[in-house]
Amino acid sequence: MRAIRVHEFGDPDVLRLEELPEPRPVDEEVLVRVQAAGVNPVDTYVRAGAYGTLPALPYTPGSDAAGVLQDGGARVYVAGSLSGTYAEYALCRRDQVYLLPDQLSFAQGAALGVPYVTAYRALFQRAHAVQGETVLVHGASGGVGLAAVQFALAAGLTVVGTAGSDAGRELVAAQGAESVFDHRDPLHLHAACQAVGGRGFDLIVELLANVNLGDDLSALAHGGRVVVVGSRGTVELDPRDLMNTDGAVLGMLLPNATSQDLSAAHAAVGKGLREGSLRPVVSRELPLAEAPRAHRHLMERPALGKLVLVP
Ligand code: NAP
Numbered sequence: 001m002r003a004i005r006v007h008e009f010g011d012p013d014v015l016r017l018e019e020l021p022e023p024r025p026v027d028e029e030v031l032v033r034v035q036a037a038g039v040n041p042v043d044t045y046v047r048a049g050a051y052g053t054l055p056a057l058p059y060t061p062g063s064d065a066a067g068v069l070q071d072g073g074a075r076v077y078v079a080g081s082l083s084g085t086y087a088e089y090a091l092c093r094r095d096q097v098y099l100l101p102d103q104l105s106f107a108q109g110a111a112l113g114v115p116y117v118t119a120y121r122a123l124f125q126r127a128h129a130v131q132g133e134t135v136l137v138h139g140a141s142g143g144v145g146l147a148a149v150q151f152a153l154a155a156g157l158t159v160v161g162t163a164g165s166d167a168g169r170e171l172v173a174a175q176g177a178e179s180v181f182d183h184r185d186p187l188h189l190h191a192a193c194q195a196v197g198g199r200g201f202d203l204i205v206e207l208l209a210n211v212n213l214g215d216d217l218s219a220l221a222h223g224g225r226v227v228v229v230g231s232r233g234t235v236e237l238d239p240r241d242l243m244n245t246d247g248a249v250l251g252m253l254l255p256n257a258t259s260q261d262l263s264a265a266h267a268a269v270g271k272g273l274r275e276g277s278l279r280p281v282v283s284r285e286l287p288l289a290e291a292p293r294a295h296r297h298l299m300e301r302p303a304l305g306k307l308v309l310v311p
Contacts, residue, residue: 001019001020001021001022001087001088001089002017002018002019002020002087002088002288002311003017003018003020003060003084003086003087003088004016004017004018004060004061004062004084004086004087004288004291004309005017005018005020005058005059005060006047006057006058006059006060006061007057007058008057009046009047009048009049009054009057010047010048010049011048012044012047012291012292012293012295012296013292014047015047015061015086015291015292015295017288017289017291020060020087022088022089023082023083023089023090023091024091025070025071025091028093028094029082029091029092029093029094030069030070030071030091030092030093030094030097031069031070031071031089031090031091031092032065032067032068032069032070032076032078032081032089032090032091032092032097033067033068033069033070033088033089034065034066034067034078034085034087034088034089034090034311035065035066035067035068035106035107035109035110035310035311036065036066036067036105036106036107036109036110036285036308036309036310037062037064037065037085037086037087037090037110037288037308037309037310037311038062038063038064038065038085038110038111038112038113038114038115038143038306038307038308039062039291039294039295039298039306039307039308039309040063040064040114040115040143041230041298041299042063042114043061043062043063043086043295044295044298044299046061047061047295053255059084060083060084060085060086060087061084061085061086061291062081062084062085062086062087062090062309063078063079063080063081063084063085063113063114064077064078064079064085064110064111064112064113064114064115065077065078065081065085065090065109065110065113066078066100066104066106066107066108066109066110066112067090067106067109069097070089074099075099075100075102075106075109076097076098076099076100076109077097077098077099077100077109077110077112077113078090078092078096078097078098078113079096079097079098079112079113079114079117079262079266080092080093080096080113081096082096085110086288086291086309087288087311088288088311095259098112098266098269098270099270101270101273101274103273104273104280105282107282107285107306107308107310108279108280108282109280110282110306110308111143111280111281111282111305111306111308112269112280114143114144114254115142115143115144115146115147115280115306116147116151116265116269116278116280117254117257117262117265117266117269118144118147118229118252118254119144119145119147119148119150119151119205120147120151120265120268120269121252121254121257121261121265122144122148122205122227122229122252123135123148123151123152123155123203123205123227124151124155124268125252125257125261125264125265126227126250126251126252127203127205127225127227127250128225129152129155129157129202129203130155131155131156131157132156132157132158133157133158133202133203134157134158134159134160134196134199134201134202134203134221135148135152135157135158135159135160135201135202135203135204135205136160136161136162136192136201136203136204136205136216136219137149137152137159137160137161137162137172137177137205137207138162138183138204138205138206138207138208138212138216139162139163139183139205139206139207139208139230139303140161140162140163140168140172140177140180141161141163141164141165141168141169141171141172141302141303141304141305142207142303142305143303143305143306144207144229144230145161145163145172145205145207145303146171146172146175146280146281146305147278147280148205149161149172149175149176149177150175150272150277150278150279151268151272151277151278153175153176153177153277154272154275154277154278157203158178158196159176159177159178160177160178160179160180160181160192160195160196160201161173161175161177161179161180161181162180162181162182162183162188162192163180163182163183163302163303164182164183164184164302164303165302165304167302167304168302168303168304169181169182171281171304171305178195178196179192179195181195183208183211183212189212189215189216189218189219192219193219199221200218200219200220200221200222200224200245201219201220201221201224202220202221202223202224202225203224203225203226203227204216204219204220204224204225204226204227205227205229206226206227206228206229206230206231207229207230208230208231208232209226209228209229209230209231209235210231210232210233210234210235211235212235213226213228213231213235213237213249214235214236214237214238214241217237217238217241217242217245217247217249218241218244220241220242220245220247221245222245222246223245223246223247224245224247224248225247225248225249225250226247226248226249226250227250227251227252228249228250228251228252229252280305280306281304281305281306282305282306282307282308283303283304283305283306283307284297284304284307284308285308285309285310286307286308286309286310287309287310287311288309288310288311290309291309294307294309
């Protein structure tokens with residue numbers, strides 16, 4: 001099979017297309033013929049060697065995909081893989097594979113694993129979001145942000161989002177967000193608070209905490225919570241802003257989720273897909289061989305949903 005291999009950590013050009021033997025499943029493993037593989041920011045951190053836990057070299061990147069089970073032909077999406085998903089075939093544990101409803105394309109299925117489970121965990125397992133609350137999705141145009149917007153709307157929250165481009169703001173508004181602001185505008189948080197009556201937010205899902213966390217604390221309503229999902233550096237903040245509202249800052253990292261947490265999240269994803277409240281948005285499909293370009297695009301271009309690789 002053809003697969004992307006990384007022999008040394010480094011810039012995107014270390015992602016090389018190679019021929020490999022097809023993996024063979026044993027015991028509780030299954031083989032998935034990959035039709036689309038999701039590209040996540042964490043794939044780029046690992047490729048660069050800049051992540052807490054690194055795989056042994058050489059390795060095939062990727063944990064998200066959608067395709068068909070080699071045995072039986074069922075349509076599935078993949079959330080985690082033993083062999084990596086940037087390939088024609090991915091070896092998975094049975095519990096890493098979930099049925100993909102017929103109305104979803106394979107590219108949409110590749111957008112589910114990390115983004116939707118992260119969004120669910122941030123909103124409901126960490127911040128305990130409830131109907132009627134207000135939420136600011138700070139970075140709503142990407143894979144996790146759009147998933148958070150859709151989950152929050154389905155749960156009856158009032159959603160305000162941010163995006164850095166006109167097209168991103170249009171996309172977030174089209175999902176049903178009450179209003180959408182430009183996170184590059186220094187005054188955007190003030191405007192976002194005005195959009196919910198000047199009271200501040202019950203919840204902020206933060207996708208770039210190193211830039212925004214300090215200001216987020218003064219945009220919270222009484223008892224508000226910020227969930228830090230993404231951060232790429234350090235930040236200065238004034239703890240008094242948190243004291244003023246009895247506010248809280250919560251962290252989350254997907255690998256910390258227990259198997260019960262993951263089961264609950266995937267059950268919620270399945271329900272939302274069946275009911276139509278969850279509709280993954282694919283920004284772009286690139287051929288597998290263009291994995292280096294995909295990694296560059298992900299880090300350099302405005303987000304408009306999910307970037308996927310097609311073997
Ligand atoms: P993505 O699809 O590349 O989206 C990145 C998002 O960040 C876009 O909405 C982008 O908006 C937004 N952004 C850029 N500048 C911003 C700013 N100044 N303020 C607020 N948002 C800003 O990536 P993703 O898959 O959604 O992941 C987002 C982040 O979450 C990444 O850092 C990722 O590593 C992290 N993450 C963490 C976990 C976890 O377990 N904690 C799991 C998944 C992802 P524009 O492009 O429109 O400017």
